[in-house]
């Protein structure tokens with residue numbers, strides 16, 4: 001499976017009025033963006049439709065969560081089908097804020113991933129360790145446990161094809177919103193370990209083609225160094241995505257982050 005383009009995605013979280021998002025959309029619409037980078041933005045769900053209607057079509061729109069049922073008596077929830085109907089192409093699942101504040105378990109996230117893929121959405125599946133887990137040397141154990149729940153539920157779909165719609169986001173909890181970004185070396189080590197784990201646990205040639213993106217205090221100052229790492233296939237941006245520097249982060253490959261060797265999405269093994 002060929003690896004797709006380098007991705008820069010946003011997680012706006014619970015931020016952004018319609019007017020604020022309209023300004024942001026207009027900025028992106030005017031911007032000279034690198035066509036070698038795939039971009040998605042994820043406004044709060046009530047604004048997805050508005051953003052989709054007004055945003056240039058070469059930028060995808062994503063949701064930040066969905067429930068695993070298609071419809072029914074689940075007050076306050078939104079299904080993957082509803083996100084798709086509103087114009088979303090992506091959905092973020094398993095973000096640490098969902099795991100901790102809303103008590104989502106690994107298996108809840110697995111169910112959500114399966115339902116989103118079945119509905120035809122692409123998934124940004126987030127995994128990450130806390131600081132105490134890193135300090136007690138259980139980082140990979142934690143990540144592999146979170147990953148396994150996702151693997152199991154995709155396996156249940158019985159379609160290797162579905163993996164091409166899955167992007168893993170490595171988001172160390174200690175780096176989110178803290179200004180304490182992982183070093184490029186830390187990110188590379190973990191991304192390579194995740195890829196090896198997928199190689200060991202998923203049948204077929206999924207691992208080499210799978211995109212693994214990094215999130216946690218990404219900004220214009222650190223984006224280029226992170227993007228240079230061999231197994232960092234994209235950046236997932238929270239706070240900085242709400243600032244004007246986001247456009248420059250989208251153009252990180254032009255700044256000297258290397259990304260895919262030819263930008264075609266066809267990985268030639270010589271990338272980075």
Ligand SMILES: O=C(CO)COP(=O)(O)O
Pocket residue numbers: 010011095171175176177178179215216217218236237238239240
């Ligand atoms: O949570 C994030 C992306 O999902 C990252 O947030 P920050 O970039 O604000 O650290």
